[in-house]
Amino acid sequence: xxxxxxxxxxxxxxxxxxxxxxxxxxxxxxxxxxxxxxxxxxxxxxxxxxxxxxxxxxxxxxxxxxxxxxxxxxxxxxxxxxxxxxxxxxxxxxxxxxxxxxxxxxxxxxxxxxxxxxxxxxxxxxxxxxxxxxxxxxxxxxxxxxxxxxxxxxxxxxxxxxxxxxxxxxxxxxxxxxxxxxxxxxxxxxxxxxxxxxxxxxxxxxxxxxxxxxxxxxxxxxxxxxxxxxxxxxxxxxxxxxxxxxxxxxxxxxxxxxxxxxxxxxxxxxxxxxxxxxxxxxxxxxxxxxxxxxxxxxxxxxxxxxxxxxxxxxxxxxxxxxxxxxxxxxxxxxxxxxxxxxxxxxxxxxxxxxxxxxxxxxxxxxxxxxxxxxxxxxxxxxxxxxxxxxxxxxxxxxxxxxxxxxxxxxxxxxxxxxxxxxxxxxxxxxxxxxxxxxxxxxxxxxxxxxxxxxxxxxxxxxxxxxxxxxxxxxxx
Amino acid sequence: xxxxxxxxxxxxxxxxxxxxxxxxxxxxxxxxxxxxxxxxxxxxxxxxxxxxxxxxxxxxxxxxxxxxxxxxxxxxxxxxxxxxxxxxxxxxxxxxxxxxxxxxxxxxxxxxxxxxxxxxxxxxxxxxxxxxxxxxxxxxxxxxxxxxxxxxxxxxxxxxxxxxxxxxxxxxxxxxxxxxxxxxxxxxxxxxxxxxxxxxxxxxxxxxx
Numbered sequence: 001x002x003x004x005x006x007x008x009x010x011x012x013x014x015x016x017x018x019x020x021x022x023x024x025x026x027x028x029x030x031x032x033x034x035x036x037x038x039x040x041x042x043x044x045x046x047x048x049x050x051x052x053x054x055x056x057x058x059x060x061x062x063x064x065x066x067x068x069x070x071x072x073x074x075x076x077x078x079x080x081x082x083x084x085x086x087x088x089x090x091x092x093x094x095x096x097x098x099x100x101x102x103x104x105x106x107x108x109x110x111x112x113x114x115x116x117x118x119x120x121x122x123x124x125x126x127x128x129x130x131x132x133x134x135x136x137x138x139x140x141x142x143x144x145x146x147x148x149x150x151x152x153x154x155x156x157x158x159x160x161x162x163x164x165x166x167x168x169x170x171x172x173x174x175x176x177x178x179x180x181x182x183x184x185x186x187x188x189x190x191x192x193x194x195x196x197x198x199x200x201x202x203x204x205x206x207x208x209x210x211x212x213x214x215x216x217x218x219x220x221x222x223x224x225x226x227x228x229x230x231x232x233x234x235x236x237x238x239x240x241x242x243x244x245x246x247x248x249x250x251x252x253x254x255x256x257x258x259x260x261x262x263x264x265x266x267x268x269x270x271x272x273x274x275x276x277x278x279x280x281x282x283x284x285x286x287x288x289x290x291x292x293x294x295x296x297x298x299x300x301x302x303x304x305x306x307x308x309x310x311x312x313x314x315x316x317x318x319x320x321x322x323x324x325x326x327x328x329x330x331x332x333x334x335x336x337x338x339x340x341x342x343x344x345x346x347x348x349x350x351x352x353x354x355x356x357x358x359x360x361x362x363x364x365x366x367x368x369x370x371x372x373x374x375x376x377x378x379x380x381x382x383x384x385x386x387x388x389x390x391x392x393x394x395x396x397x398x399x400x401x402x403x404x405x406x407x408x409x410x411x412x413x414x415x416x417x418x419x420x421x422x423x424x425x426x427x428x429x430x431x432x433x434x435x436x437x438x439x440x441x442x443x444x445x446x447x448x449x450x451x452x453x454x455x456x457x458x459x460x461x462x463x464x465x466x467x468x469x470x471x472x473x474x475x476x
Numbered sequence: 477x478x479x480x481x482x483x484x485x486x487x488x489x490x491x492x493x494x495x496x497x498x499x500x501x502x503x504x505x506x507x508x509x510x511x512x513x514x515x516x517x518x519x520x521x522x523x524x525x526x527x528x529x530x531x532x533x534x535x536x537x538x539x540x541x542x543x544x545x546x547x548x549x550x551x552x553x554x555x556x557x558x559x560x561x562x563x564x565x566x567x568x569x570x571x572x573x574x575x576x577x578x579x580x581x582x583x584x585x586x587x588x589x590x591x592x593x594x595x596x597x598x599x600x601x602x603x604x605x606x607x608x609x610x611x612x613x614x615x616x617x618x619x620x621x622x623x624x625x626x627x628x629x630x631x632x633x634x635x636x637x638x639x640x641x642x643x644x645x646x647x648x649x650x651x652x653x654x655x656x657x658x659x660x661x662x663x664x665x666x667x668x669x670x671x672x673x674x675x676x677x678x679x680x681x682x683x684x685x
Contacts, residue, residue: 129656141671145680148664152620155657156611159627163604166631166638173638174591195587223683286685 001046002056002113005039008032009106016099020091025098029077032102039109040070050115054181057115060469061319065112065246068323069239071451072330073105075444079231079334082441093137097229100133104235111243116181117165120247124161124211127240128154134232135224146227153220157210161247164203171196182250186473189257197255201264204251205271212244213237213294213301215274225294226346230337233290237297237333238326245304245322252308253473261475268309273399275302280406283413288346289339292417293332296372299410300325300380306403307387314390315471320459321383327452328371328380331445335365338442339421341435348417352426360439362422367449369418373411379456481514482599482633486577489606492626493573494566497558498551501622502544508629509539519636534632534651543625543658550618550662554669561615561676572609577602596637603630615676617668621661628654 012032019025043058043066050057058066080101084094104127111123128151136147169180175191177184210217221241225233255264279299286292300321307318336346338361343351355362371378391400455463488504488511495501513535520527550556562569580601584594607627611620672679 129660132660142682144664144667144671145683148617148661148668148680149683151657151660151664152624155624155661156627159624159631162631163634166634169638170592174589193589222685226683282685288685291685 001039001042001051002110003052005035006106006110008035009102013099013102013106016102017095019095022089022091022094025091025094026081029081029098029102032105033073033077036070036073036105036109040066043113051113055116055119056110056113057183058113059115060466060472061246061249062112064319064323064463064466064470065239065242066109068242068326069105069108069112072235072238072326072448075330075334075448076101076231076235078444079234079337079441080229083229083231083337096133097137097232100130101232101235104130104134105239108239108243112246115183117168117185117251118180120250121158121161121165124208124243124247125158127211127243128158131224131228131232131236131240134228134236136227137229137232138227143227146223150220150224153217154210157207157217159207160203161207164200164205164207167196167200167203171200182253185254186257189254192258194258194260197258197260198263201251201255201260202267205248205267208244208247209271210244211240212248212305213241213275213298214244214271214305215278216271218275218278218298222291222294222298225297225333226288226290230290230333230340233294233336234330234333237294238330241297241301242322242326245301248305249308256474265309265311268305269396269399272302272305272309273403275299275305276403276406276410280409280413283410287348289336289348289351289417289421290333290346292348292414293329293336296410296414297325297329299407300329300372303384303387303403306399307383307390310387310390310394310396311474312390312393312476313386314394315474316467317383317386317390319467319470320456321380321387324371324379324383324452324456327448328368328378331364331448332368332372335361335368335442335445338437339365341437343426343429344433344435348420349427350429351421352424352429354422357434358437358439358442360442361437361445364442364445364449365418366422368445369414371449371452373414377453377457379452379454382456478515478518479595481511481518482595485511485515485629485633486599486602489577489602489626490570490573492606492610493569496560496562496566498556498560498616498618499548499558501560501619502547502551505547505622505625505629506540506544508626509535509541509543512539512629512632515633516636538651538655539625539629546658546662547618547621550665553666554618556616556618556669560619563613563615569609569613573602573606576605576609580605593637596633600630600634600637603627603633606630615678617665617676617680621658621665624661625658 009032012028016025016028043063047058047063107123107126107130111120114120114123132147132151135150136143171192172178174193175188177188206216210220213221221236225236228236255261275298279295279302282295283292286295304318304321307314307321338358339351340346342357371380374380374384388400485508488508492504516531516535580598584597604627607623607630610623610626
């Protein structure tokens with residue numbers, strides 16, 4: 001099925017590229033959405049089965065992430081449709097935009113499902129290329145700069161991952177194995193030479209931080225989310241970041257079986273705390289609302305990795321946090337797209353009184369703010385609580401206090417901007433030129449945010465079971 | 477024989493650090509492509525047509541012919557000046573690259589592993605770090621692309637040292653990746669040249685916080 005899916009997506013993206021007709025374009029996009037859901041359901045039915053020469057496997061982590069992706073895909077297409085619903089016709093730009101999105105989603109799905117570290121690598125590389133098409137969408141000097149930096153940083157990072165894979169295969173060869181698939185590596189983990197594994201982990205971790213959005217390689221993602229159209233930004237800060245997590249997590253499962261586990265945790269702790277710190281510093285300073293949200297994603301990914309490194313309940317919390325964050329951040333980006341249509345600006349100082357211009361959107365944004373800052377009733381409250389519990393239980397009291405202090409500052413910084421946008425009157429804003437946004441466009445955000453609250457407080461049994469299955473290889 | 481070739485490769489890295497013309501850089505890249513072909517040809521255990529065609533394609537056609545021609549085209553089209561304009565003096569670059577090679581040499585001596593060919597390891601790692609240094613110390617965008625290619629050459633040597641058979645899918649993926657990244661980076665150098673009337677790093681400073 002995955003082979004059919006990948007070929008189908010390739011075909012659809014090629015057709016999208018050559019097609020000029022608007023209606024055909026939407027038909028093709030609809031066909032892809034259908035294909036995406038068929039794949040998801042198929043993989044659910046054939047759970048834990050290997051496919052296509054064993055390169056792909058629908059394990060629990062893949063299923064969780066794939067479902068998250070398929071859910072976000074629908075509103076992302078809907079908001080892209082609104083984005084292109086302009087009087088003037090841009091058939092070429094629209095074609096390239098949707099082609100890039102289709103390739104991006106297909107590559108991300110492939111990376112989730114892949115069962116072989118080198119196959120993951122190929123798909124991660126593909127996402128860079130697809131994403132650069134989206135970042136370059138506006139074709140002006142800033143977009144050019146953002147795209148250049150994105151391609152360059154991601155190319156270097158992906159090379160790092162490849163070097164890591166090479167070191168890993170040295171380690172495997174020494175132990176007399178050659179199989180780079182994840183289950184085989186987990187099985188043989190104990191017999192691998194720590195020296196090579198250590199090098200491999202450093203390189204693979206550093207490389208994937210470009211996609212996950214963690215110190216040191218987080219920079220490229222920020223520009224990308226800022227410059228890409230907001231529906232694409234929503235995908236970057238949800239499903240693409242999850243892909244970075246999947247890449248690191250699958251290798252972490254191998255490391256966790258070896259004597260390097262404690263060392264790897266320390267590396268992750270350092271990167272995660274630095275990420276939260278960097279996010280705090282920039283969020284106190286940034287004026288551009290999209291960049292603000294991008295830094296907020298960095299903070300959340302830092303928390304997720306803290307949960308992973310702390311262990312215990314933290315593993316469960318990390319994956320739950322990842323899923324809920326994806327829904328929250330996607331809906332925030334969708335909402336910012338509407339904000340931009342009203343004020344024609346992303347700068348916080350140009351906006352204000354959002355309640356007056358778009359009541360439904362303002363409510364959605366307020367709810368999204370509550371969700372993103374993990375205040376009850378947000379589901380992120382539950383996962384963050386569990387992450388802090390795992391830090392506490394792991395006796396990381398110093399980290400616990402530092403991160404809590406940083407989070408307080410982040411809540412203040414984000415609140416200052418969002419409340420200004422919602423309640424304060426705008427400066428120098430000509431009301432007659434305000435764009436019109438219908439209330440119906442916010443429905444998808446309410447659904448996603450409702451999902452965040454519902455899944456946090458009343459997680460379906462199947463989801464709990466899947467998450468527990470996803471972390472079963474890690475020591476408890 | 478491979479040792480001689482690899483040491484020549486390391487020598488090209490040192491030459492890269494003191495060369496000051498864009499054309500010299502490109503010639504060095506082409507020369508490195510030929511060396512890589514030699515090394516991988518000798519290393520081939522069994523000469524199957526598919527392997528040979530693949531290596532020939534990757535080293536000679538891609539690294540030695542296609543990329544240099546493309547880079548020349550980019551330089552000519554954007555009227556990039558011939559000087560490399562480093563941030564640091566050439567003498568310092570020479571010292572740094574030499575110390576990179578010595579450092580990797582010392583590191584590799586600490587590894588106690590009979591199965592690893594240390595010459596490969598030293599040259600691959602020095603190439604990687606030289607490429608990174610090159611990216612940091614040069615002003616032009618096109619030299620960043622060249623630094624990236626030097627890193628990729630280092631990765632190529634490392635993958636030869638490992639000798640683990642990667643699936644064909646991955647090999648093709650790597651080749652495709654390299655091809656597309658170089659093409660994309662080149663195209664964007666052109667675009668940046670058109671839009672910003674210049675191709676230096678200083679012009680890319682709008683996006684910051």
